[in-house]
Amino acid sequence: MDEKPSPRKGPPPCSLRCGLAVVMHLTNLAMITQRVSLSIAVIAMVNGTEQPAVANASKDGARADALQDPGRPLQELGAGGMAWTGQxxxxAKWAPPLERSRLTSIAGSGAACGSFIILCVGGLISQALGWPCIFYIFGGIGCACCLLWFTVIYDDPVRHPCISVREKDHIVSSLAQQPTSRRRSVPIRAMVRCLPLWAIFTGFFSHFWLCTIIITYLPTYTHSVLHVDVRESGVLSSLPFVAASTCTILGGQLADFLLSRNVLRLVTVRKLFSSLGLLLPSLCAVALPFVASSFVTTVILLILIPGTSNLCDAGFIVNSLDVAPRYASLLMGVSRGFGLVAGIISSTTTGFLISQDSVSGWRHVFFLSAAVNVLGLLFYLAFAQAEIQDWARDRRLTRL
Structure with missing residues (x-):
């Protein structure tokens, strides 16, 4: 059984670990803006290169060809992969167990915040300054965040020159029960046989399937289904990520509150937030085709999908820190790989389906996404755990 540290209200806002969470928030913001920039630019490029005499059918065909480009998902989904997993x-060395959901949610909410910003202003920038300026502006922000990362981020609190003694002692003592010795060899065979890890991987696959569709195709959906222009489409597409950023932070706060007050066990908290983050957006996605005639209802559902989906940040997304903190980076890299595969498949499938028939295509896209989410959730609920696995413990401790 896991040893639980003594309850604590959480990190003070001025703590260094909160500062690290803010830096990672900005980093994730920069990465997602560069990724979604391509989604905005595709529509602007297609519209901008068409001559006035060209028929609408030709324009729609050009847009469909751009959406089905196999290199596009790879470019979008590969951006910032190493930085995201490295967090x-x-x-694993900076977050006390009772603060993990809170700190990781603050950092992770940068992705939703970045999506809001780029979708809100991307269309405006492309119309006012031209679509290349989208890449210049947000690429420059990414370079600034890179410099900030190298300046502020250190491997562990012991080596950081600016941390207070009190905060350093608190972090070190709260992680004292976890293995800290140098890893020898990676137990690949044990990992492959570990069903709790496969539960995490499956959760990532399901989560990224729908999230990639929303991030990549939301401007296209609002443009083709709701019939708004690029400028209005960008502003409208940004609204769901306000809810996503809010739910990410609030979900982490609530998860750590339930743990610190011993209301629920750790594994129950992880399963609860994973269930909310996979099931609620699935229900909203299934409902979308049936309310397409109502503009307001459609917008509400589009806002709820990314918002509720980000509750997973307090579920399986942080679960690898529970089961194998020593191998957190490796496991997050593998999990990210499963997510990237899901994103590539879902992006390509979505582009193909909506190019055949827009109305029935979107309906098939949302139904398929809901099915993937539900299947992934069932597997996670069946096999997820929150205890440190035997193969992830220090060998010296396992002999006692």
Whole structure:
């Protein structure tokens, strides 16, 4: 059984670990803006290169060809992969167990915040300054965040020159029961046989399937189904990520509150938030085709899908820190790989389906996404755990 540290209200806002969470928030913001920039630019490029005499059918065909480009999902989904997985290596040494959901949610909410910003202003920038300026502006922000990362982020609190003694002692003592010795060899065979790990991987696959569709195709959906122009489409597409950023932070706060007050066990908290983050957006996605005639209802559902989906940040997304903190970076890399595969498949499938028939295509896209989410959730609920696995413990401790 896991040893639980003494309850604590949480990190003070001025703590260094909260500062690290803010830096990672900005980093995730920069990464997602560069990723979604391509989604905005595709529509602007297609519209901008069409001559006035060209028929609408030709324009729709050009847009469909751009959406089905196999290199497009790879470019979008590969952006920032190493930086994202590397954050969990930092949190394995910086985040006390009762603060993990809170700190990782603050950092992870940068993705939703970045999606809101780029979708809100991307169309405006493309119309006012031209679509290349989207890449120049947000690429520059990414370079600034890179410099900030190298300046502020350190491997562990012991080596950081600016941390207070009190905070350093608190972090070190709260992680004292976890293995800290140098890893020898990676227990690949044990990992492959570990069903709790496969539960996490399956959760990532399901989560990224729908999230990639929303991030990549939301401007296209609002443009083709709701019939709004690029400028209005960008502003409208940004609204769901306000809810996503809010739910990410609130979900982490609530999860750590339930743990610190011993209301629920750790594994129950992980399963609860995973269930909310996979089931609620599935229900909203299934309902979308049936309310397409109602503009307001459609917008509400589109807002709820990313918002409720990000509750997973307090579920299986942080679960690898529970089961194997020593290998958090490796496991997050593998999990990210499963997510990337799901994103590539879902992006390509979505582009193909909506190019055949827009109305029935979107309906098939949302139904398929809901099915993937439900199947992934059932597997996670069946096999997920929150205890440190035997193969992830220090060998010296397992002999006692």
């Amino acid at each position: 969990f290596t930092i949190w």
